[in-house]
Amino acid sequence: MIAAHLPALQVVLPLxxxxxxxxxxxxxxxxxxxxxxxxxxxxxxxxLLVQVLDSGVVSYHxxxxxxxxxxxxxxxxxxxxxxLIVAAIGAVVLPFARASVAAEIPAERAYxxxxxxxxxxxxxxxxxxxxxxxxxxxxxxxxxxxxxxxISLGRDRRALTAAFQYLIMGTIGATFYLIGxxxxxxxxxxxxxxxxxxxxxxxxxxxxxxxAFAFILVGIGLKAAVFPLHLWLPNAYCYAPSVVTAFLAxxxxxxxxxxxxxxxxxxxxxxxxxxxxxxxxxxxPLAVFGMLMASTxxxxxxxxxxLLAYSSVAQIGYMVLGISLATTTGTTAGIVHLxxxxxxxxxxxxxxxxxxxxxxxxxxxxxxxxxxxxxWTMAAFVAAGFSLIGLPSTTGFISKFVLVQAxxxxxxxxxxxxxxxxxxxxxxxxxxxxxxxxxxxxxxxAGTGATEVSEAPLAMLLPTWLLVLANYYFGLDTSVTLGVxxxxxxxxxxxxxxGAAP
Amino acid sequence: MIEPGLYxxxxxxxxxxxxxxxxxxxxxxIKKIVGLNIFQTxxxxxxxxxxxxxxATAPILDPRYTEYSNPLPHVLILTAIVVGVATSALGLxxxxxxxxxxxxxxxxxxxxxxxxx
Numbered sequence: 335m336i337a338a339h340l341p342a343l344q345v346v347l348p349l350x351x352x353x354x355x356x357x358x359x360x361x362x363x364x365x366x367x368x369x370x371x372x373x374x375x376x377x378x379x380x381x382l383l384v385q386v387l388d389s390g391v392v393s394y395h396x397x398x399x400x401x402x403x404x405x406x407x408x409x410x411x412x413x414x415x416x417x418l419i420v421a422a423i424g425a426v427v428l429p430f431a432r433a434s435v436a437a438e439i440p441a442e443r444a445y446x447x448x449x450x451x452x453x454x455x456x457x458x459x460x461x462x463x464x465x466x467x468x469x470x471x472x473x474x475x476x477x478x479x480x481x482x483x484x485i486s487l488g489r490d491r492r493a494l495t496a497a498f499q500y501l502i503m504g505t506i507g508a509t510f511y512l513i514g515x516x517x518x519x520x521x522x523x524x525x526x527x528x529x530x531x532x533x534x535x536x537x538x539x540x541x542x543x544x545x546a547f548a549f550i551l552v553g554i555g556l557k558a559a560v561f562p563l564h565l566w567l568p569n570a571y572c573y574a575p576s577v578v579t580a581f582l583a584x585x586x587x588x589x590x591x592x593x594x595x596x597x598x599x600x601x602x603x604x605x606x607x608x609x610x611x612x613x614x615x616x617x618x619p620l621a622v623f624g625m626l627m628a629s630t631x632x633x634x635x636x637x638x639x640x641l642l643a644y645s646s647v648a649q650i651g652y653m654v655l656g657i658s659l660a661t662t663t664g665t666t667a668g669i670v671h672l673x674x675x676x677x678x679x680x681x682x683x684x685x686x687x688x689x690x691x692x693x694x695x696x697x698x699x700x701x702x703x704x705x706x707x708x709x710w711t712m713a714a715f716v717a718a719g720f721s722l723i724g725l726p727s728t729t730g731f732i733s734k735f736v737l738v739q740a741x742x743x744x745x746x747x748x749x750x751x752x753x754x755x756x757x758x759x760x761x762x763x764x765x766x767x768x769x770x771x772x773x774x775x776x777x778x779x780a781g782t783g784a785t786e787v788s789e790a791p792l793a794m795l796l797p798t799w800l801l802v803l804a805n806y807y808f809g810l811d812t813s814v815t816l817g818v819x820x821x822x823x824x825x826x827x828x829x830x831x832x833g834a835a836p
Numbered sequence: 837m838i839e840p841g842l843y844x845x846x847x848x849x850x851x852x853x854x855x856x857x858x859x860x861x862x863x864x865x866i867k868k869i870v871g872l873n874i875f876q877t878x879x880x881x882x883x884x885x886x887x888x889x890x891x892a893t894a895p896i897l898d899p900r901y902t903e904y905s906n907p908l909p910h911v912l913i914l915t916a917i918v919v920g921v922a923t924s925a926l927g928l929x930x931x932x933x934x935x936x937x938x939x940x941x942x943x944x945x946x947x948x949x950x951x952x953x
Contacts, residue, residue, distance in 0.1 A: 475922075479919075479922055486930060491934075492950055494930055498931070498934060501923065502868060506859065508919075509876055519886075
């Protein structure tokens with residue numbers, strides 16, 4: 335009975351728990367509820383992935399209305415995998431959140447934080463699970479509106495301007511998406527993705543569909559922070575509370591990249607996007623520029639959070655590069671990096687959250703000699719940093735290995751060199767942090783440097799190390815991640831309209 | 837020459853560009869929100885326009901009429917209006933907080949304050 339309604343529960347559970355958090359008021363009670371709900375969401379996501387692996391596409395008709403009239407939740411391998419990423423990060427971050435939120439957000443607002451966190455989770459899961467193009471817009475706005483507020487909760491006043499800037503850019507992006515979907519509806523008379531995929535080829539030569547494609551691409555590109563539409567991201571990540579940065583960095587942009595995948599491959603189909611419009615000539619240079627420019631800018635940052643934010647822009651470049659090749663290997667690289675990067679950045683930002691809890695700063699200069707005081711935290715940072723660079727036996731290595739394989743397969747060997755160069759740039763910016771934390775003497779001034787601090791509490795170290803170890807586990811045993819990503823990529827490129835309805 | 841049937845779409849494009857231009861060009865945060873509102877409202881007009889069927893009536897069942905306009909865009913836009921209201925409210929709330937923190941709602945003034953140590 336319940337098993338049949340898992341797709342709806344995946345979204346409805348966090349949605350209903352959010353107002354409950356507001357009613358509970360007490361921070362501990364709200365945290366406990368959010369924790370229970372996020373782990374339940376993870377259990378549902380795992381169950382759905384197992385179900386999809388066993389019996390193929392799951393189609394759920396909301397309210398019993400059959401598609402294309404009603405809203406359909408359609409879960410295939412691609413979004414089952416992304417659901418798992420989002421739910422897993424959402425569940426791992428919450429145990430960490432309690433101490434970090436208590437330190438960074440006033441106690442009387444903590445319950446609002448948990449309510450917004452759940453709303454954001456609900457929005458991200460909703461974007462991923464739905465098979466209805468307009469529904470994507472609604473969930474996009476649920477997750478965006480809650481993330482604007484989450485970012486503005488940061489203590490620095492610049493968090494407010496960062497949130498405002500993100501609100502302007504995010505709303506423009508979402509409205510562009512809305513215009514695109516409207517134009518598609520005007521041409522096809524449907525909003526169901528599978529239905530759209532069937533009807534677009536008949537009208538794909540019209541200027542309206544071309545305009546719709548452009549509007550949607552730019553709109554989602556803004557949300558995904560694809561270079562050069564990433565301007566909102568560094569400030570937003572830098573001034574948001576640590577938990578929010580870790581959560582959003584690991585999930586929000588990944589979900590937008592997933593929407594990009596859906597739009598390119600399922601909705602319009604690879605033939606339209608890549609053969610007719612040659613979108614590769616646009617996406618590929620942007621991805622390469624993004625990788626190199628953002629990595630270079632990251633090297634010169636003095637705030638470690640901002641450094642990692644620029645690194646995120648570069649990493650999105652890797653995903654877009656993989657996707658833009660439109661080959662099975664390339665798309666596999668894109669999808670697998672989606673998963674791997676969520677774990678890498680999640681671990682790095684959680685480690686930074688530990689640093690911020692003790693130091694009250696993530697400025698590079700303040701972290702001098704920190705490794706002596708917080709050995710476990712800094713060890714986690716270094717271990718996750720190795721994965722970001724892509725050393726063998728880490729997930730970052732797997733992503734880059736598959737990506738290099740893809741570009742060589744495609745005959746673009748010079749791109750392999752660029753990937754290598756970009757990894758070297760990553761080595762430099764990770765090393766800057768390592769050098770300061772391990773080999774520089776703590777600042778002499780009392781109370782400013784790392785002299786007085788102790789190790790972060792266990793409740794924060796455990797989630798951090800869980801993600802770090804996941805980086806190494808999935809770096810050595812790739813059967814799950816590469817296997818699922820490979821099948822997902824094949825299904826995206828092969829049967830474009832997602833197989834037959836059950 | 838503008839075809840009469842495309843009048844609404846021209847207005848949509850003009851409104852959209854006006855709103856978008858205000859968002860980009862104005863430094864006053866309140867004006868940015870106003871521009872964002874015009875930008876979003878233009879999209880409502882787009883949806884409502886292509887929901888209209890020529891010679892048809894409002895989609896309320898009545899034995900006297902046989903042709904109705906398409907009600908689905910109306911419903912979609914109801915949702916989009918709610919989203920737009922929420923966005924404006926949140927944006928204005930942020931402007932209030934920014935004003936409390938900086939004492940101004942002018943973007944260049946805020947930037948200057950952030951650059952000064």
